[in-house]
Amino acid sequence: MSPQEFFELSIYISFGLSIVAFLFTIIRLILGTTLADRILSLDMLVTLGIGFIAIFTLHTGFYAYLDMAIALGLVGFLATVAFARLLMHRGETNDTPAGDKLEDIEDDDTQQAKTNGGAS
């Protein structure tokens, strides 16, 4: 195997490993248990995305993608900072399932509509 071929092969191997890493991170994003775990998984997804773009840059040889990786890093950092502030000022540890809340609101609305409808 020539060195050139080995380099091509290593690019494909690292694509594969990155995809598995993406998968594991998404499993943690879904399992969660706390909001902080989910924020951490999103941060990790951004980091993995930067790595993926870096491999893609090597694969295509088109170095303009590098700017995209740096910009993604900037935006991802700001997103994590914003999420951390949200977590702190929200002051909740356990996620109440979003479905319950929505149903409550809907119930209230429908009940109100019904009572309104009944009144008028």
Add this chain to the structure above:
Amino acid sequence: MNKIFLINVLLAFTWCAVQGSFTFINLIFGFLISSAALWLIREQFGTSKYFNRTWLIIGLIFLFLKELFLSVVRVAWLVLKPGQSYKPSFISYPLTVDSPHEITLLANLITLTPGTLSVDVSDDNKTLYIHCIDVEDVEALRKDIRDGFERKILEALR
């Protein structure tokens, strides 16, 4: 310190102007030549402190890269070894550095070194709280930080 650095940059630009080519490589070459010139006159103009400090900062950067690599290897081992036998803990660390930028630097260095992650600094800038992933001897860890990073930061920045 900063003045000498500015003179160094100015001399590098002068080198480029005399050479007539403002490429990046030539600018770096001019910077090296002008720092060599400043090194030659260190006895007369007192620039030796500038060079000492530059060496200390370069040493700090290399120490940091070495510790970063060690920390990644250690985290990898902790993740891959079977069973959950690690002992995480939050510990407090009394700071001797006191200015905000020194604390920032120390906290960032601590986060990227083996098994430690800085969580918060107290309001009066006296205590740094660290989360350790696997710690046996708390006093040894404190001593490690005090003799390693904190001493180097004090040497390089004061």
Add this chain to the structure above:
Amino acid sequence: MLDIFLGCLLIAAAIFNLIAAIGLLRLPDVYTRMHAASKAGTFGSGLMLVTIAIHAGEINIASRALAGVAFFLLTAPISAHLLARAAYVAGIEPWSGTVRDDLKGHYKDKQGHLSSDDD
């Protein structure tokens, strides 16, 4: 020769990223997971950018890639610190196996005001 070295570097970086992701799955609580994400993850992606810098061999691309690495090394500890602090202030319990907790009781309110050891 250089190609073989760069290939090994790239695979090592991808393995570090994978280890970070496995750590995210396997470690018991958010504070320990943060160690894996902020160290192994940053190191892996940074190593990939270094690979680009060596592979390109041009000074303008290499300087951009190395600036990216410096940027990640600066921002990763800050986001980890913010997240750990926010998680602790919001009251997320550390893992039951945590041996020692010096932070306990030092937060005065939900705004994150922190007293030091002395008082």
